[in-house]
Amino acid sequence: MAGPPAVIWGREVEGLLRYRELVPRLEEALGKFSSRDPAEVIQPGRTTVPLQKHHGFMGLMPTYMENKGVLCTKFVCFYKREDGSNLPSTQATVVLLDPEYGNVKAVMDGELITRMRTAAVSAISAKLLMCPEAEVLAILGTGAQAMSHYNVFTEMFSFKEVRVWSCKGQGSERFCRSVSGPVTVCVSAEEAVRGADVIVTVTRCTEPVLFGQWVKPGAHVAAVGACRPNWRELDDVLMKEAVVYADSREGALTESGDVILSGAERRQPCSNPSEWEWKMQCPAQLVFDQWEAKSCKS
Numbered sequence: 001m002a003g004p005p006a007v008i009w010g011r012e013v014e015g016l017l018r019y020r021e022l023v024p025r026l027e028e029a030l031g032k033f034s035s036r037d038p039a040e041v042i043q044p045g046r047t048t049v050p051l052q053k054h055h056g057f058m059g060l061m062p063t064y065m066e067n068k069g070v071l072c073t074k075f076v077c078f079y080k081r082e083d084g085s086n087l088p089s090t091q092a093t094v095v096l097l098d099p100e101y102g103n104v105k106a107v108m109d110g111e112l113i114t115r116m117r118t119a120a121v122s123a124i125s126a127k128l129l130m131c132p133e134a135e136v137l138a139i140l141g142t143g144a145q146a147m148s149h150y151n152v153f154t155e156m157f158s159f160k161e162v163r164v165w166s167c168k169g170q171g172s173e174r175f176c177r178s179v180s181g182p183v184t185v186c187v188s189a190e191e192a193v194r195g196a197d198v199i200v201t202v203t204r205c206t207e208p209v210l211f212g213q214w215v216k217p218g219a220h221v222a223a224v225g226a227c228r229p230n231w232r233e234l235d236d237v238l239m240k241e242a243v244v245y246a247d248s249r250e251g252a253l254t255e256s257g258d259v260i261l262s263g264a265e266r267r268q269p270c271s272n273p274s275e276w277e278w279k280m281q282c283p284a285q286l287v288f289d290q291w292e293a294k295s296c297k298s
């Protein structure tokens, strides 16, 4: 019988995860996923279960990397809490298995992993797609993802200004206390994003908060929050003007309300999908920062 799994929880995860190690590993994994080689990565679209009574959903997200000998799955629950609870909206657990025998080798607290992984993938998208002279970063939302995005974007890039906005100013004070650098708190989403070079949307709203008419040509948008087929963060104008990059085409077409409901034009994958096409001609660029590697434009 296999021994009991290692349990790596809370502070221990915090002590182990560093963006400077996470970012190159994720870049490598995204590249492997883009190669579509099943010996590199098998990652089917996630299975979701609505938790209607509790205003949430559970997602089951399995992955197998045969060449690396990694078999794992994440269980994630996300809640739209309006009850004043201090618990994070996201609860997640990552389970690592031995691919040969199927026994569980480790159980990890996935909350910080989710926060840091998601933000790191957005930052990778910015590294590849944003204009190199980018000076202004705008973050819409002030929750857990907003903070991790602030941390990794300011660690990897040198912005002259970081602006933040959240509906009704919710969480702005806590956000400013929690991050270690300067922030401009804006009174409207429009004020935050006008003239911004990079925009991160990490709200849990279901209607658009970012409108194409506010977004400057060439801006890079990392659209993270609308990860259910009936949720939106971006309006149709922006969706139609932008070149849309998705980490997973299948995921975007199944789960991204912005893609599904806007009827955004779908392009064929490029002929060599392992190369991320990043020469932009369109007014804005979007990255659907979900949970798998990107496909790229034709």
Ligand SMILES: NC(=O)C1=CN([C@@H]2O[C@H](COP(=O)(O)OP(=O)(O)OC[C@H]3O[C@@H](n4cnc5c(N)ncnc54)[C@H](O)[C@@H]3O)[C@@H](O)[C@H]2O)C=CC1
Binding pocket: 078, 089, 090, 114, 118, 141, 142, 143, 144, 145, 146, 166, 167, 170, 171, 202, 203, 204, 205, 206, 209, 224, 225, 226, 227, 289, 290, 291
């Ligand atoms: N694409 C991905 O891989 C991931 C996506 N997410 C999604 O990102 C979003 C943010 O996640 P967390 O930061 O963990 O949530 P959170 O609950 O910590 O923060 C949500 C933020 O959205 C703001 N907000 C809520 N309703 C709003 C509205 N109507 N208009 C504008 N702002 C509003 C809140 O004030 C708060 O600042 C969620 O929708 C979550 O499902 C989270 C993790 C991974």
Ligand SMILES: O=C([O-])C1=[NH+]CCC1
Binding pocket: 076, 077, 078, 090, 114, 227, 290, 291
């Ligand atoms: O992919 C993920 O980890 C999540 N999506 C929505 C909440 C968390």
